[in-house]
Amino acid sequence: MRLPEGVEWALHCTWLLTVARDRDALPARRLAEFYGLPEAYLAKLLKTLVRAGLLSATSGPRGGFRLARAPGDITVADVVEAVEVPSPLFHCTEIRQRGPVPLTGEACRRPCGIAQVMDRAERAWRQELAATTIADLVEASGSGAVTRVSSWLATLPRAS
């Protein structure tokens, strides 16, 4: 069980768009270039983030992607769930209702203890992801990382 690599890419791109939020929108081509990623796949992923309301997209020669919300209002969970549709990690198929002495549907209105533990663990996972915003990530990166990105941005023509 593994998260798709798009989760890593989406989180890094959202981080980069936060650092770059005072300049023009950044096209997928530039984001792909910065991280050495395949542009076509990344462009699709960025559109997914637009549909999730995390980014906005503009077209035209100065078009590209920007944050659609303040970085303090975008959590890591928001990005993960935009890329990986939030279906439960554990699917209970109610095997206690099968076999020679099945429990009735009536008796199974509450999830079984196993499903409850799995659900509690998953909520703990999502809560941790929801506890950090993209603004927190940029702050934790330190000034070195931000300077590195800013220097690169400064080398780009304004409509790039």
Add this chain to the structure above:
Amino acid sequence: MRLPEGVEWALHCTWLLTVARDRDALPARRLAEFYGLPEAYLAKLLKTLVRAGLLSATSGPRGGFRLARAPGDITVADVVEAVEVPSPLFHCTEIRQRGPVPLTGEACRRPCGIAQVMDRAERAWRQELAATTIADLVEASGSGAVTRVSSWLATLPRAS
């Protein structure tokens, strides 16, 4: 991203073997029958739990599977990790070391903030799974569930 259905089966079978631990070993055929599961696949899964040290297996006419440890010494995490080899949910591919202004390996000795958040969330998930034992699950099932299993066990010949 979804856990394999074998996780649900393995947890339920471990639960059943706990309830049945005062009688003979139970063969895969009986466990498959109780939950309406495919016997061949379940037998493979049970052997995985034997390799993980959670169950023991005996052969012969009275052979089958039993718990290898006390149910209070088997956590939900033990069973999940026996079925689903514990590789990280999130794989960091260090995309910060790519592109036109890459970070050096030297500068990346510590995981980036994104990998740290993902790792923290995963630890929270595993900690919740490790906080409940199979003995806890049986206790939480209540006497009704245990009586249901015991009644079924009583209908089986001793070497079944």
